[in-house]
Amino acid sequence: MxxxxxxxxxxxxxxxxxxxxxxxxxxxxxxxxxxxxxxxxxxxxxxxxxxxxxxxxxxxxxxxxxxxxxxxxxxxxxxxxxxxxxxxxxxxxxxxxxxxxxxxxxxxxxxxxxxxxxxxxxxxxxxxxxxxxxxxxxxxxxxxxxxxxxxxxxxxxxxxxxxxxxxxxLDSGLSNTLFSESEGLRMTEVFQYTLEHYAENITLNKIAEIAHITPHAFCKYFKKHTRKTYNTFLNEIRISEACKKIINSNHDGISTIAYSTGFNSATNFNRVFRKTTGMSPRDYIREYKNKASLYTN
Incomplete structure (x- = not known):
């Protein structure tokens, strides 16, 4: 691929x-x-x-x-x-x-x-x-x-x-020219695997295995090509999925969202959510509802 x-x-x-x-x-x-x-x-x-x-x-x-x-x-x-x-x-x-x-x-x-x-x-x-x-x-x-x-x-x-x-x-600092034809194979496998398994416990050893390099080499490789750590990238995917669940009302509470998107605790989820979106999950829900009411009225 x-x-x-x-x-x-x-x-x-x-x-x-x-x-x-x-x-x-x-x-x-x-x-x-x-x-x-x-x-x-x-x-x-x-x-x-x-x-x-x-x-x-x-x-x-x-x-x-x-x-x-x-x-x-x-x-x-x-x-x-x-x-x-x-x-x-x-x-x-x-x-x-x-x-x-x-x-x-x-x-x-x-x-x-x-x-x-x-x-x-x-x-x-x-x-x-x-x-x-x-x-x-x-x-x-x-x-x-x-x-x-x-x-x-x-x-x-x-x-x-x-x-x-x-x-x-849609710019996160990555230059498009960094995606050469030969490197597209490795990065795409990493991206695809992350999108499909974000809710699981993806260890460094596992994702390095997907990329066909050692864990130490993977950390350097991913940081070089994305200017962020893999853990940061994984958390961004998880928070993106959490936002979709919030918008779709596809949840029974904040804790349910946290565990269903791969976080091991609601506290960690709240911390990462605020860091990624600039607001707490509850503030995000409140803001979304306010915007939705403006468009429906």
Whole structure:
């Protein structure tokens, strides 16, 4: 398994490609492609990994993923239990800037768009207050002609550059260039194993075995490529899963969430949760409920 080179499924290469997925689960491989990607999640939940950054995703989310940024939308395990059910629905837009002559982006009218595109290497999540407007635009793209798609995307980039504030960065400090083809095999196996077994007691010896190196070498290797310890990365995955359980009300209390996501005590869970999110689990629940009431009223 490695960081796969992915080609958008189209009969011919255009500068803008729109692909609508309605599937049992999302594309299940850590991959990258030369096109910038915009994704609107319409149905399905899981974990997004971009580089070594991770967080949960849910319906309504809109993401920008940079050109050649390794990523995976990993569906929740429940999506794999019933392969006949279409749990995943998303619209993906692939924008190939290299197919547009450079002088076009040097026009004075394109300055703000060019500046915005230069910042997308590590990806963004669109703030929630802009989701409805952007979603309406994206949903209309599959039926538009090739030229209309390009013009719409240019206008959308202009909106992103001039109107949107408070982008959430998907950058955790990892340079995309660190994922060479040869190293993609090892890092992807580590990421995939962690996503599938985060609730278990993953020892250093076990994860080093997955990476096919000694525990001491693994600690140095992982820190070099991610600028964080494996334990920090594992805790981020666990807290991301805990947040999903909180949002889905899929729990009987804080202690239940703690043990179901791999923590050995509620005290340790509370400490790591606060360190990762900047608030306690109870404050997170309160804030989520407050936001939910604003959108439903």
């Amino acid at each position: 490695k960081v796969l080179e992915f080609t958008p499924p189209v009969p011919k290469e255009d500068s803008v490609v729109v692909d609508e997925d309605i599937l049992p689960y999302f594309y299940n491989y850590f991959h990258r492609h030369r096109q910038l990607q915009i994704t609107l999640i319409l149905r399905g939940e899981g974990t997004l990994m971009a580089g070594n950054y991770s967080q949960s995703f849910k319906p309504g989310d809109v993401y920008i993923l940079g050109a050649n940024q390794p990523h995976i939308f990993k569906s929740d395990s429940s999506h794999f239990n019933n392969p006949d059910k279409l749990n995943a629905h998303a619209i993906h837009i692939y924008f190939d800037q290299d197919r547009i002559p450079c002088p076009f982006f040097h026009l004075p009218e394109m300055e703000s768009i060019s500046n915005f595109l230069s910042t997308t290497q590590n990806g963004f999540q669109l703030p929630s207050q802009y989701q409805n407007y952007v979603s309406r635009i994206i949903k209309k793209l599959p039926i538009k002609s090739n030229l209309d798609r390009l013009l719409t995307i240019i206008k959308l980039f202009d909106y992103f550059a001039k109107q949107v504030r408070g982008w959430k960065s």
